[in-house]
Amino acid sequence: MSHSILDLIGNTPLVKTSSLINNPNITLYLKLEGNNPGGSVKDRAAYNMIKSALDRGDIDQNTKLIEATSGNTGIALAMIAGIFKLDIELVMPENSTIERVQTMRAYGAKVTLTTTDVGIEGSRDYAEEKVANGGYVMLNQFANDDNWRAHYKTTGPEIWKDTHGSITHFVSSMGTTGTIMGTSTYLKEQSKDVQIIGVQPTDDAKIPGIRKWPKEYLPKIFNPSKVDQVIEVSQEEATLMAKRLAKEEGVFAGMSSGGSVAAALKLASTITQGTLVAIICDRGDRYLSSSLFE
Numbered sequence: 001m002s003h004s005i006l007d008l009i010g011n012t013p014l015v016k017t018s019s020l021i022n023n024p025n026i027t028l029y030l031k032l033e034g035n036n037p038g039g040s041v042k043d044r045a046a047y048n049m050i051k052s053a054l055d056r057g058d059i060d061q062n063t064k065l066i067e068a069t070s071g072n073t074g075i076a077l078a079m080i081a082g083i084f085k086l087d088i089e090l091v092m093p094e095n096s097t098i099e100r101v102q103t104m105r106a107y108g109a110k111v112t113l114t115t116t117d118v119g120i121e122g123s124r125d126y127a128e129e130k131v132a133n134g135g136y137v138m139l140n141q142f143a144n145d146d147n148w149r150a151h152y153k154t155t156g157p158e159i160w161k162d163t164h165g166s167i168t169h170f171v172s173s174m175g176t177t178g179t180i181m182g183t184s185t186y187l188k189e190q191s192k193d194v195q196i197i198g199v200q201p202t203d204d205a206k207i208p209g210i211r212k213w214p215k216e217y218l219p220k221i222f223n224p225s226k227v228d229q230v231i232e233v234s235q236e237e238a239t240l241m242a243k244r245l246a247k248e249e250g251v252f253a254g255m256s257s258g259g260s261v262a263a264a265l266k267l268a269s270t271i272t273q274g275t276l277v278a279i280i281c282d283r284g285d286r287y288l289s290s291s292l293f294e
Contacts (some may be wrong), residue, residue: 005037009043010158014150014158015251017249019249026273026276028268030277030280031158032251032280033282039285041072042076043079044155045178046073047076047150049141057067059137063087063088065086065136067090067103067127067139068091068092068120068126072209072282074090074104077109078104078105089136090109091123094113095116096113097289099287099289112126125223142176143216148178148179149196151182151202152183152186156187160263163275165191168194168275169196169197170187171197171260171278171279172212172260172279174198177219177221178219178221195228197228197230199230199259199260202232202235204234205235207235209255209256210256229267231263235261238258240258242284242293243258244258245280252285253282254283256290257282
């Protein structure tokens, strides 16, 4: 029995794929982060950022929080801020799926939409301007060490434990880069031989949750030395793999998860043996109003 919905964050299932890998010497596991109560991997970082800030006294019940988000972090922050009775405004591009916007509002957050043409960078600029003008505090997932530490404390240990230390490659899409930074730090402490694979979009691809940031917007928590290899995936590859995951594996997930697994399969074609773990970032029902599953 859990005393709070917060107790259900983390300890997500690790599931072996049944049809995607043909080489019997390569095993691919999927880390199902959509099983978190807020529906994505971002529950971990959002909880750690808010709880740590409260514990340190950086914020309190009178604080007005503001954060730019492309979706999943916003939903997680809205859920957790609501539980802690905190006021939060979330800023995101107006082309975000309606499911995301409605979910944030259902949890009690104020949602501000910025124009599509300025993208998530414009949302970040808006939030930073509100902070600069006073009256708001930004958790700033892009520069907050509590983001990656959430994965150092939970995601990494879970993967190491559930693979019995046999993992050889960890594959993760890169957005804020919190997941890959924290998990890499933990796994490398257990074995320097574990290879960390980051996933980025090709230059022409628009994949929610995966970014190739302009230099001035590169997350401050990102340390390139913690990533051994970067594999690029196209929008088409990510979309097709999201559909394959649903049809062939029964794993209903978003496009960034499709990108992660597409990269894992590219990796698998270059090695003869190994135990691979790919992050499934969220659930597919967050994309039903988009063209992803048409």
